[in-house]
Amino acid sequence: MKVEYINPFVVAAFNVIESVLGEQPSKGQLSMRPLTFTSQQCNLMTGVVGSIEGQVIYGMSLTAADKIASTMIGQPVRTFDQLAASAIAELGNMITGNAVTLLSEQGWVCDITPPSIIRGTNVKINMLNIPALVVPVCLSQGTIELTVSLRERGG
Amino acid sequence: MGYIWRNAMGKRILITDDALFMRVTLKNILTKQGYEIAGEATNGRESVELYQSTKPDLVTMDITMPEMDGISAVKEIRKIDSNACIIMCTAMGQKTMVMDAIAAGAKDFIVKPFQPEKVLDAVKKQIG
Numbered sequence: 281m282k283v284e285y286i287n288p289f290v291v292a293a294f295n296v297i298e299s300v301l302g303e304q305p306s307k308g309q310l311s312m313r314p315l316t317f318t319s320q321q322c323n324l325m326t327g328v329v330g331s332i333e334g335q336v337i338y339g340m341s342l343t344a345a346d347k348i349a350s351t352m353i354g355q356p357v358r359t360f361d362q363l364a365a366s367a368i369a370e371l372g373n374m375i376t377g378n379a380v381t382l383l384s385e386q387g388w389v390c391d392i393t394p395p396s397i398i399r400g401t402n403v404k405i406n407m408l409n410i411p412a413l414v415v416p417v418c419l420s421q422g423t424i425e426l427t428v429s430l431r432e433r434g435g
Numbered sequence: 436m437g438y439i440w441r442n443a444m445g446k447r448i449l450i451t452d453d454a455l456f457m458r459v460t461l462k463n464i465l466t467k468q469g470y471e472i473a474g475e476a477t478n479g480r481e482s483v484e485l486y487q488s489t490k491p492d493l494v495t496m497d498i499t500m501p502e503m504d505g506i507s508a509v510k511e512i513r514k515i516d517s518n519a520c521i522i523m524c525t526a527m528g529q530k531t532m533v534m535d536a537i538a539a540g541a542k543d544f545i546v547k548p549f550q551p552e553k554v555l556d557a558v559k560k561q562i563g
Contacts, residue, residue, distance in 0.1 A: 296548055299550075353456070353459075362455055363455055363456060363459065366455035366457075367456040369454060370454045370456045370457055370547075373499070373526050373547075374547045376526070377499070377526025377527045377546075377547065378528065378546075380527065380529065381527060381546075384529035384530070384531070389531060391499070392499055393499070394499055394500065394501055
């Protein structure tokens with residue numbers, strides 16, 4: 281996977297998080313993911329289709345998901361209900377949407393698919409044959425791991 | 436299915452977004468300013484159906500949704516009512532998407548994340 285695909289996601293994540301959660305996150309160390317890896321406790325999956333295709337996964341702990349959803353909703357999340365799940369999904373949707381807008385400015389025109397959330401421990405995710413890069417985005421509520429697995433269509 | 440609120444007073448707005456969080460957020464922003472919610476649709480098809488049954492003054496429309504996307508829904512609603520007032524409200528801000536939405540008949544385009552004032556300015560510009 282080309283490293284330049286991940287930069288728009290980092291820029292979009294910082295912009296969206298600053299706007300939605302009102303804080304400036306910090307960036308952790310960029311690394312490669314093995315094709316099969318153990319997921320975080322809460323994983324938001326969004327798809328990218330178009331001249332670039334693949335998956336973007338936003339992984340976080342259940343505690344971080346609760347705290348982030350609480351900030352977005354404006355009141356404490358006691359159980360991770362439909363509204364909390366929707367808030368987390370929308371955060372990922374906005375980051376992916378904004379990132380895809382940045383990618384389009386570089387000539388890669390893509391669309392995104394509606395997000396879905398997978399929660400649970402010891403879930404194995406296999407990215408099939410698209411290598412993935414991961415960037416931790418650190419917030420006061422916890423860390424969101426951006427796993428970006430994209431390739432040019434037909435590539 | 437979305438649900439319908441009916442009230443004869445004030446301007447009525449149909450919210451279309453597959454995300455519950457976004458529908459709640461938009462509803463809070465709009466009702467605090469005295470707008471009434473004509474209905475909430477969770478996809479484009481529901482929005483078209485609710486447009487016909489509720490005849491709102493304005494529609495907010497997401498783009499990426501299951502069943503029917505927002506741009507297809509704008510086209511369908513404009514077939515029913517060529518004067519329909521629709522504002523796109525989406526995380527997708529690329530030029531082609533904006534141009535497609537405007538060509539389909541959308542009156543304005545707001546990119547998420549947005550500040551409440553941005554939504555209210557766009558709504559006021561269209562329906563006061």
